[in-house]
Amino acid sequence: MFYRESGEFKTSYSEDQQSFPIAFDRWFVRVVLLFAFLVVPFFINDYWEKSVLIPFLVWSMAALGLNILTGYCGQVSLGTGGFMAVGAYAAYKLMTGFPEMNMLIVIIMSGGITAMVGILFGLPSLRIKGFYLAVATLASQFFLVWLFNKVPWFYNFSASGMITSPERTMFGVAITGPNAPSWATYLFCLTLLVVFAYIAKNLTRGRLGRSWMAIRDMDIAAEIIGVPPLQAKLSAFAVSSFYIGVAGAMFFTVYLGAAEPTEAFGIDKSFLVLFMIIIGGLGSIFGSFIGAALLILMPVLLKNIMVGLLGWPTDLVQHLIFMLIGGFIIFFLIVEPHGLAQLWRITKEKLRLWPFPH
Amino acid sequence: MSTNQNSGDVLLSVENISLSFGGVKALENISFDIKAGEVRAIIGPNGAGKSSMLNVINGFYHPQEGEVWFQGEKRKSLKPYQIARQGIARTFQNIALFKGMSTLDNLMTGRFTKMSANIFWQAIWKGKAENEEIANREFVEHIIDFLEIQAIRKTPVGRLPYGLQKRVELGRALAAESKLLLLDEPMAGMNIEEKEDMCRFILDVNDQFGTTIALIEHDMSVVMDIADRVVVLDYGRKIGDGTPDEIRGNQAVIDAYLGVAHD
Numbered sequence: 286m287f288y289r290e291s292g293e294f295k296t297s298y299s300e301d302q303q304s305f306p307i308a309f310d311r312w313f314v315r316v317v318l319l320f321a322f323l324v325v326p327f328f329i330n331d332y333w334e335k336s337v338l339i340p341f342l343v344w345s346m347a348a349l350g351l352n353i354l355t356g357y358c359g360q361v362s363l364g365t366g367g368f369m370a371v372g373a374y375a376a377y378k379l380m381t382g383f384p385e386m387n388m389l390i391v392i393i394m395s396g397g398i399t400a401m402v403g404i405l406f407g408l409p410s411l412r413i414k415g416f417y418l419a420v421a422t423l424a425s426q427f428f429l430v431w432l433f434n435k436v437p438w439f440y441n442f443s444a445s446g447m448i449t450s451p452e453r454t455m456f457g458v459a460i461t462g463p464n465a466p467s468w469a470t471y472l473f474c475l476t477l478l479v480v481f482a483y484i485a486k487n488l489t490r491g492r493l494g495r496s497w498m499a500i501r502d503m504d505i506a507a508e509i510i511g512v513p514p515l516q517a518k519l520s521a522f523a524v525s526s527f528y529i530g531v532a533g534a535m536f537f538t539v540y541l542g543a544a545e546p547t548e549a550f551g552i553d554k555s556f557l558v559l560f561m562i563i564i565g566g567l568g569s570i571f572g573s574f575i576g577a578a579l580l581i582l583m584p585v586l587l588k589n590i591m592v593g594l595l596g597w598p599t600d601l602v603q604h605l606i607f608m609l610i611g612g613f614i615i616f617f618l619i620v621e622p623h624g625l626a627q628l629w630r631i632t633k634e635k636l637r638l639w640p641f642p643h
Numbered sequence: 644m645s646t647n648q649n650s651g652d653v654l655l656s657v658e659n660i661s662l663s664f665g666g667v668k669a670l671e672n673i674s675f676d677i678k679a680g681e682v683r684a685i686i687g688p689n690g691a692g693k694s695s696m697l698n699v700i701n702g703f704y705h706p707q708e709g710e711v712w713f714q715g716e717k718r719k720s721l722k723p724y725q726i727a728r729q730g731i732a733r734t735f736q737n738i739a740l741f742k743g744m745s746t747l748d749n750l751m752t753g754r755f756t757k758m759s760a761n762i763f764w765q766a767i768w769k770g771k772a773e774n775e776e777i778a779n780r781e782f783v784e785h786i787i788d789f790l791e792i793q794a795i796r797k798t799p800v801g802r803l804p805y806g807l808q809k810r811v812e813l814g815r816a817l818a819a820e821s822k823l824l825l826l827d828e829p830m831a832g833m834n835i836e837e838k839e840d841m842c843r844f845i846l847d848v849n850d851q852f853g854t855t856i857a858l859i860e861h862d863m864s865v866v867m868d869i870a871d872r873v874v875v876l877d878y879g880r881k882i883g884d885g886t887p888d889e890i891r892g893n894q895a896v897i898d899a900y901l902g903v904a905h906d
Contacts, residue, residue, distance in 0.1 A: 297777075298776075298777045298780045298781065298784075299773065299777055301780075302776060302777070302780065304768075484766045484767070487765060487766055487767065487768040487772075488762070488765055488766055491760075491765040491768065491772060491776065492755065492758045492760065492765060492772075492775075492776075493762060493765055495744070495748055495751055495752045495755070496752070496755060498741060498743060498744050498748070498752075499741050499744075499752050499755075501741075501743065502740075502741035502742050502743050502744065503739045503740065503741055503742070505703075505739060506735065506739035506740070506741070507741070507752070508722070508723045508724050508727075509701055509703070509723050509724070509727060509732075509733055510724075510727055510732070510752060510753055510755060510756075510815065510816075510819060511724050511727035511728055511755045511756035511819065512724060512752070512755055513722070513724045514724075520762070524762075568743065
């Protein structure tokens with residue numbers, strides 16, 4: 286009906302290879318982006334910023350990063366929390382070491398530093414696979430958190446062992462620190478996410494992405510067709526860690542403001558991001574977003590309904606939410622083991638032929 | 644897809660190859676050559692070492708003894724992906740496609756060594772990266788036409804029936820634009836019609852693109868029909884080498900296939 290590709294005739298390969306080959310998708314994405322950039326900033330308040338939008342943007346970025354590594358290249362990683370910590374501490378050291386540095390450059394460089402650390406911890410992937418690699422990356426998680434607790438240089442020898450994000454401005458408006466207005470931090474994170482999501486889409490549908498997927502699906506055949514496994518795996522680790530580092534830097538500078546590694550970047554964060562991409566859909570950019578949305582926004586929504594609307598006590602609601610989210614995860618995985626993105630893909634295929642499926 | 648070799652020149656030769664796994668001798672002192680432009684068949688009973696031979700040729704196994712000469716040069720010990728770059732492609736006995744990817748993406752992966760845009764151009768999908776994608780897409784579309792798989796262009800290959808998967812795998816090897824194509828049992832498990840199609844494709848590839856082909860096959864009627872020369876292995880040793888007619892009359896080959904009374 287409204288979602289179909291019949292009647293759309295592609296006359297060139299570049300038309301067939303665009304990011305969104307179906308006209309409806311193109312328009313939908315445009316409208317969502319316009320809404321997010323032009324409407325939301327005028328209505329955003331502190332509550333929406335701190336508990337809904339910024340967490341969603343930050344965790345989407347992290348999920349995007351892990352999906353590149355695990356979903357596209359097939360290398361399971363449990364080190365996401367540790368890599369986010371690298372991004373956060375890199376941003377902290379850059380901000381305090383070079384107070385004049387533009388925030389955008391700080392964030393990108395934090396990503397770059399995390400990418401290098403990621404390559405280092407990705408080296409075992411050349412020898413070990415699957416569960417064993419997951420255990421190896423788990424080691425990186427604990428090692429990195431331990432490192433940031435143990436070496437005072439990383440937190441500038443502060444007495445509390447915490448790192449705090451100083452105020453930085455962009456175009457004269459504060460985007461970090463307690464005085465930053467909600468719309469500025471929101472726009473800053475949104476812009477980063479949109480740009481990097483676009484880049485992720487391009488990388489995954491091009492030569493590099495195909496080499497990742499080839500390694501994931503059949504590494505021997507990939508090697509025999511000319512894909513060097515070393516290059517493919519390490520580039521996946523690098524790009525993935527870059528995204529996770531950027532997410533960590535955003536999480537610390539914009540959202541938390543002050544952080545302590547054991548608390549902010551613990552193993553639970555690694556699992557959270559892994560669950561996001563499993564539920565959202567491995568090997569799907571869109572899946573990273575819905576996975577993050579489900580695990581970040583669902584608890585907020587349920588809390589609002591139960592506490593705000595029904596007036597139940599907060600502690601009861603807190604426990605109920607845990608149970609409900611757990612139930613949802615099991616339900617979705619039974620209904621569609623390939624994640625919500627696959628569910629959406631099937632719906633799209635049906636919609637294309639609707640109302641004449643035969 | 645043209646070789647700069649004259650047909651009749653030796654494209655690849657293996658000399659005195661011996662390969663063993665622990666105490667098991669998979670190949671013993673094997674020598675034969677593959678001439679540019681021919682269809683060379685490797686046959687033999689199960690466990691004769693045919694697949695091991697292909698694995699040696701494309702660098703997956705490194706023989707303990709012997710040499711591989713490719714295009715007149717002695718080949719150093721290389722990794723499989725480096726050998727792919729030199730122009731040797733292959734298909735597998737049990738299909739080794741990238742199951743999560745579409746037919747088109749599988750074939751585009753075959754073009755991996757022909758593309759070179761760096762990560763920054765790929766990230767913004769402009770300039771060299773975009774041009775390269777389009778140019779290689781055009782090449783891949785020729786192969787899709789040639790193999791008559793237009794309708795399944797965007798289907799994930801995991802969903803395709805066996806016969807089509809075999810065809811896509813041939814397509815992926817063709818996309819690499821190799822000088823030498825190694826086919827490991829391209830017709831295993833196919834019905835007569837699919838076999839005929841596959842034979843036609845193999846002969847057409849050989850004819851139109853001038854690609855040299857080495858294939859392993861168990862169906863003797865197919866081998867005798869399409870091969871120019873045949874080499875026969877048994878228990879890791881070479882027991883025959885020659886034109887199909889010579890092989891048909893070779894007593895050692897007949898014994899190996901039909902068995903012989905030992906007294």
